[in-house]
Amino acid sequence: MIGSWMKDNVSTKWSEGLRYIQFMKNRAYQSGIKQSPYKALFGIEPRNEDDLRKVIEDDRNVNLTEDSDDNVVEVSNREKVSSSENDIHKARTTAAENLVKQAKKMKATSDKSHPPSNIGDNVTIPIPDVDKGKGDLRNIIGVILQKNDEGFYKVGIKHGVLRKQYGRSEFGICNQTFLEVADV
Structure with a gap:
């Protein structure tokens, strides 16, 4: 992904693309948790790429704060995106449940291709x-x-x-x- 970013942006400064690539990976749907890692962590869908570009332009504009009732991500006082503790808990619980389902499915597939062995075999x-x-x-x-x-x-x-x-x-x-x- 870094190589593609460097080619698309005609740049040799790979470190400048890390935040963008991290954002792209974290907003991508993951079949194991049936949602994006961003949503599993924050309880909301990730913002769009234009918002990310604004953040990348000036790293000093990002402030993370926690309130007693809500988690709030504040970007340059322009925008507030909030998610209640309940939404975050629900997203994380769903992610954990889906990982357990995925593990059970993988175990069942493995059991089909590798039948059990008996003592003495x-x-x-x-x-x-x-x-x-x-x-x-x-x-x-x-x-x-x-x-x-x-x-x-x-x-x-x-x-x-x-x-x-x-x-x-x-x-x-x-x-x-x-x-x-x-x-x-």
């Missing part, structure tokens, strides 16, 4: 490239020892139990049995 856990040499194996073969209430799995290997608890998307289920729970 053999699994392959990929070894990160940084932790292995060129001739080392790409995966560790383990066996599921337990599953907790949050859906995380404890995995054992031939030489003991792995410290980390794994999410279902972090391992693949083997079709064959290489290791039994008793072998751990």
Whole structure:
């Protein structure tokens, strides 16, 4: 976005575009919270770009004040935009509820593509490239020892139990049995 702003404004001073870009990002609709971040924070829709340009022209014109009943944003004594505490609380509550819905939807999608594993299932856990040499194996073969209430799995290997608890998307289920729970 900074690169586009610099090109559009024929400028090499990228820092001058930061407030504009910040405003553009904060006024953009976010599907997770089903509103703009600006509205989630202030309880009102963001002002238009012309108002932003006026603010950018002179940073000294921006004063943020809080009253006991309302939050008031004052710009050069020209305009007052107020939002009641209730509107702000409602916008933030809505944002939080929508994030919870989004998380549940993501979990359901993940559960569809990664069906649950059972205790005793053999699994392959990929070894990160940084932790292995060129001739080392790409995966560790383990066996599921337990599953907790949050859906995380404890995995054992031939030489003991792995410290980390794994999410279902972090391992693949083997079709064959290489290791039994008793072998751990």
